[in-house]
Amino acid sequence: MRKIHCLNAISKYGTDLLNDNYALTGEIQEADGILVRSASMHEMEFSDSLLAIARAGAGVNNIPLDACAEKGIVVFNTPGANANGVKELVLAGLLLASRDVIGGIGWCKDNKDDANIAKTTEKSKKAFAGCEIKGKKLGVIGLGAIGVLVANAAAGLGMEVYGYDPYISVHAAWMLSREVKHTTSLDVIFQECDYITVHVPAIDSTKGMINKEALDQMKDGVVVLNFARDVLVNDDDMAEALKSGKVKKYVTDFPNPKSANMENTIVIPHLGASTEESEDNCAKMAVEQLMEYLENGNIRNSVNFPACDMGVKKTVCRISVLHKNVPNMIGQITGALASGGINISDMTNKSKDKYAYTLMDLDHSPSEDVIRKLNEIDGVLRVRVI
CATH class of the missing domain: 3.40.50.720 (NAD(P)-binding Rossmann-like Domain)
Structure with missing residues (x-):
């Protein structure tokens, strides 16, 4: 059990x-x-x-x-x-940043006791006027599961969409609408787009990627959306860009003490996948x-650890070995099995950065002595008999 x-x-x-x-x-x-x-x-x-x-x-x-x-x-x-849930909230962020719906709703609440609110509305609503997103340029940075859905949906709404991802997968490329213009330059996204949305993982090369240098390249009045990770945006640089008017609106799904106090922001309490x-x-x-x-x-x-798939186990025994990605590991593993007279009917080995995985189907179950030899190999992290 x-x-x-x-x-x-x-x-x-x-x-x-x-x-x-x-x-x-x-x-x-x-x-x-x-x-x-x-x-x-x-x-x-x-x-x-x-x-x-x-x-x-x-x-x-x-x-x-x-x-x-x-x-x-x-x-x-x-x-x-959770890609579709995030995609839908990104689209909501696009619309909320373009039309001051939030400000208009706030005005209605503030004036709820006005007996002539219907008439007053017609005089006051111009303060909340915005623009349509149709025909505007949207830059999508990162064309993974979420980025592709956002790009396709925005193209369907009539936006001119540019997508950037130097590591786009074959699957994502097949899923991407032909209406989306794929660019190999971030500069094109920064310099050409009216709206920019970020959909990349938080790794060393992406942390703080939306910084002063990037913001300075952008159009005046650009709208930036971040539904990926808060650390992708340099909060201090964004605050300055908002204050100067360089960025019209910053929409983020990640409240923190800085973003929650920036002017001209729409801060959402991490509802992307909620x-x-x-x-x-x-x-x-x-x-x-x-x-x-x-x-x-x-x-x-x-x-x-790396992806590895040998299907449903159908042999007498399957052994999995998680280990360091170092030379001669396969030789030592197969040698340990050979010492016990164990024949390998099928095997696969995959690696990912510092770590690797070896999965083997065997004709016979290994003895405790063979398992001990496998565990004693320098760099082996775990041996499991399935």
């Missing part, structure tokens, strides 16, 4: 997928797998029995990835599962990936 612990409330559409071979447990130290949303795991001590963590969402900054990798714990996320549908989709994807790894050793959408 495999035991699963939920650190956060996880949609039943996910947990209901767990079959009779699984049981939910309230004791984290006895869990084979953990399901998590936003709970911080950086200060946690992980038991030797923990095999995997599945994050029901895309961001994994609440999980110590390297520490998990060093203990042979595979960490999964669910890219794309829909029932997104939470259900993320939960289902997280549980499916966790079960696939525990039952078959296959890795899909891990953030600290």
